[in-house]
Amino acid sequence: ETGVTQTPRHLVMGMTNKKSLKCEQHLGHNAMYWYKQSAKKPLELMFVYSLEERVENNSVPSRFSPECPNSSHLFLHLHTLQPEDSALYLCASSHPGIGSYGYTFGSGTRLTVV
């Protein structure tokens, strides 16, 4: 257990469904991130929150909607996804900037869109 918890671990959803991914950390970090890992591609940064404010949105389609209600929790709301959105979604947290140890990652949510 890394201190960053993601739920659910696996999710299968239809293209018309609405679902949410949850990430929680109690490491005292105040920056949180969503990454997407697709097969044979680099980890792609999706969103960055620092002190609960979104500071980066890497041209992510609007069918992905992040929410950071406090520095310990991060959500990714999903609606009308496409099959190509199937991937491993990783949450990470850090102190502002990355420090010497980079980010602490959760175990990810394996998403399958059918």
Add this chain to the structure above:
Amino acid sequence: DQQVKQNSPSLSVQEGRISILNCDYTNSMFDYFLWYKKYPAEGPTFLISISSIKDKNEDGRFTVFLNKSAKHLSLHIVPSQPGDSAVYFCAATPGGSQGNLIFGKGTKLSVKP
């Protein structure tokens, strides 16, 4: 365009021998580099890092070498152990130890007993 490249998708090594994983980068603003290790069904975990003011950093069996002129870094694992079998991601960031991490595609290392 990929800024961090790991051109070998996989590497197979015999137990006890040296594993060398390579990473190239294109952005000359990158000045802090990290290696992460990922087992199946787990998130990446930090392994070792290096600042651009150094050309080598060692931690036990793991050593990272940085060649700034070639924009190349490598991770050496010696001796390799079966438990080292995992996917290794190279990551880089500009602006000292601040900034977001940019990752490579990863190299899957298999260490055979």
